[in-house]
Amino acid sequence: MIEILNIIFTLLIFSILSFFSSFFLTNYSSNRKQVDILDLSGSSFIIFLNIILIFSLINPDKQLLFYFCISISFLSIFILFKNGFKLNNKIIYFFLLFFVLLVSIDISNNFGYTWDTKKYYLHKATAFYQNYFINDFVVKTEYPHLGSYIWSFFWKNNLMNSEYVGRLIYGFIYVFSIFYFINSFNSEKYLKILISTFLILITYKTILFDGRPDILMFSFFLFIAKYLNEIFHKNKFNLLNIFFIILVLNLIIWTKSEGIAYVILVGLTLLIFAKGDLNKKLILLSLIIGVIFVKYFTYHYYGISLNPHHDTFNIEGMNEINLNFIFTRSLDIISWYLIYLFTNPIIILSFLSLLTIFIKYKKLLIKFNYLYFFLIAKFCILFVTFFVTTYPMPFQVKYSLDRIIFHSSGLFLVIIYYCFKYLLNDKKKLSINLD
Amino acid sequence: MNYKKINLLLILLLTILFIENFQIPKKIFILLTKDPEKRLVDQNGYCGGESVGFIKYLYEKYNFKSIPVIINFDNKVPDSYWSIFKFDKKVRKNIFENYDYIILLNFNYKEMKQGMKDKNFNLKNYKIIENYKNCFLYKLA
Numbered sequence: 001m002i003e004i005l006n007i008i009f010t011l012l013i014f015s016i017l018s019f020f021s022s023f024f025l026t027n028y029s030s031n032r033k034q035v036d037i038l039d040l041s042g043s044s045f046i047i048f049l050n051i052i053l054i055f056s057l058i059n060p061d062k063q064l065l066f067y068f069c070i071s072i073s074f075l076s077i078f079i080l081f082k083n084g085f086k087l088n089n090k091i092i093y094f095f096l097l098f099f100v101l102l103v104s105i106d107i108s109n110n111f112g113y114t115w116d117t118k119k120y121y122l123h124k125a126t127a128f129y130q131n132y133f134i135n136d137f138v139v140k141t142e143y144p145h146l147g148s149y150i151w152s153f154f155w156k157n158n159l160m161n162s163e164y165v166g167r168l169i170y171g172f173i174y175v176f177s178i179f180y181f182i183n184s185f186n187s188e189k190y191l192k193i194l195i196s197t198f199l200i201l202i203t204y205k206t207i208l209f210d211g212r213p214d215i216l217m218f219s220f221f222l223f224i225a226k227y228l229n230e231i232f233h234k235n236k237f238n239l240l241n242i243f244f245i246i247l248v249l250n251l252i253i254w255t256k257s258e259g260i261a262y263v264i265l266v267g268l269t270l271l272i273f274a275k276g277d278l279n280k281k282l283i284l285l286s287l288i289i290g291v292i293f294v295k296y297f298t299y300h301y302y303g304i305s306l307n308p309h310h311d312t313f314n315i316e317g318m319n320e321i322n323l324n325f326i327f328t329r330s331l332d333i334i335s336w337y338l339i340y341l342f343t344n345p346i347i348i349l350s351f352l353s354l355l356t357i358f359i360k361y362k363k364l365l366i367k368f369n370y371l372y373f374f375l376i377a378k379f380c381i382l383f384v385t386f387f388v389t390t391y392p393m394p395f396q397v398k399y400s401l402d403r404i405i406f407h408s409s410g411l412f413l414v415i416i417y418y419c420f421k422y423l424l425n426d427k428k429k430l431s432i433n434l435d
Numbered sequence: 436m437n438y439k440k441i442n443l444l445l446i447l448l449l450t451i452l453f454i455e456n457f458q459i460p461k462k463i464f465i466l467l468t469k470d471p472e473k474r475l476v477d478q479n480g481y482c483g484g485e486s487v488g489f490i491k492y493l494y495e496k497y498n499f500k501s502i503p504v505i506i507n508f509d510n511k512v513p514d515s516y517w518s519i520f521k522f523d524k525k526v527r528k529n530i531f532e533n534y535d536y537i538i539l540l541n542f543n544y545k546e547m548k549q550g551m552k553d554k555n556f557n558l559k560n561y562k563i564i565e566n567y568k569n570c571f572l573y574k575l576a
Contacts, residue, residue, distance in 0.1 A: 003470075004463070004466055007466075095446075102453065109474060110478075111475040111477075111478045111479065112479070115513055118513045126520055126521065126522040129522075130521070138524055138527035162471045163471070164471060190442035193442070193446055197446050200453065204453070206457065
């Protein structure tokens with residue numbers, strides 16, 4: 001019973017922390033007295049995660065940091081109520097918490113760690129738990145640390161000091177990102193809850209919450225998808241959306257080694273396809289360069305290798321390249337890529353939606369140009385990476401490509417939404433005509 | 436039935452599907468009846484594979500001052516140091532201070548000679564003080 005109470009208590013803490021910077025964000029609300037609870041806490045939570053990231057580079061006492069964050073969050077909530085703000089979409093937030101509870105119960109029973117967690121991530125989280133710093137790791141020092149840091153942060157700051165409680169934050173971020181993304185569409189409340197529930201059902205796997213940061217990458221991409229939807233489909237290429245995209249990209253670059261590639265890809269996508277003035281694009285470009293620079297400067301300062309993956313990018317492997325190598329490796333990469341692409345449920349649904357759009361609403365196809373570019377550019381980067389890897393093949397591609405495809409799959413959900421929107425509109429028009 | 440009711444019904448259906456699919460009631464029961472350590476051992480084995488249960492048992496009984504050498508003869512699993520939940524820079528570099536104790540996991544007498552040669556170890560000065568199936572704790576005599 002104590003454990004269940006501790007889980008509920010921890011979820012309450014996550015929920016309070018998600019209002020960390022809400023007092024500052026309400027200034028940007030279009031309606032001065034009504035705010036969307038998910039919009040507000042989502043943006044606020046992105047800022048909170050960035051604050052944690054910044055502190056992880058200084059390594060203060062985690063309990064002190066926790067008390068600081070929780071105090072600010074309580075103050076934020078107090079200011080919110082004092083100013084008489086009315087929170088909308090509370091029912092969606094209730095369902096969000098309910099699903100976080102279900103996912104948390106599942107995570108708290110999962111101690112079946114995968115190989116990478118046992119070899120690297122759990123050691124890193126344990127090190128952070130014992131107040132070690134990012135330059136103390138001995139193995140895979142070049143792996144970014146954000147995932148392990150927040151894991152240890154909540155492991156340290158709960159009533160039971162159990163390792164798995166730290167991993168509950170992964171569940172919270174995952175469920176939150178799904179609801180946050182779906183909430184950005186103009187639909188009826190219960191339909192949003194239904195779609196979010198369906199998404200959880202098709203993407204949730206217990207094993208993803210063993211401590212590896214892949215599920216965080218998926219969630220961060222859902223946050224990005226929300227802002228890309230605002231920029232590309234609602235024509236809101238404004239500084240606020242640019243600011244939040246940069247904050248999420250900053251989280252991504254500190255979560256996994258491939259984060260650097262994602263930052264460049266998302267940046268390029270925006271620079272090429274976003275419709276806005278040159279000044280905003282220049283600001284975006286300089287912020288992207290800034291995000292990359294901060295990471296590499298930090299790594300250089302603490303003497304951590306700047307090579308994103310030592311076993312992959314090893315110049316000696318180039319000597320093996322011959323005609324047979326090119327053919328077999330290309331075949332391995334392309335075949336496994338196609339297999340994993342079409343076993344990912346989101347990609348399957350997106351592809352079917354795109355097919356429907358192609359048949360019924362050809363004009364709509366052009367709206368997703370930025371996604372085609374992202375997909376093709378990502379494939380090119382993957383191809384080159386797996387081509388030069390010194391890991392044994394096809395072992396490497398077989399055991400990692402599915403996760404890499406999963407990372408950014410959330411971006412393509414927007415295709416499903418617009419397909420259904422147009423289909424429903426057609427149905428409504430038909431029923432009006434019949435009446 | 437209006438849209439709202441249909442949506443609610445579908446949400447309920449999908450939620451039940453999720454609860455059923457991931458055996459949530461069973462997991463609540465496990466949470467109520469087993470502590471985290473027991474759940475960890477249940478899922479990772481007592482003696483076999485990484486032998487987490489055996490290591491936990493030894494840690495509780497002997498209260499080692501520093502992490503002892505753990506040799507696992509099962510090559511299909513990573514080393515078992517993760518199960519101690521203690522970060523030690525030297526251990527990560529494979530440098531050990533404590534040779535008073537040696538834990539041998541999945542250790543088979545028939546393969547002993549070759550296995551110990553491969554791991555550069557000599558047990559001449561050690562005696563067995565704990566044993567469960569193929570898991571052993573040796574102490575310097």
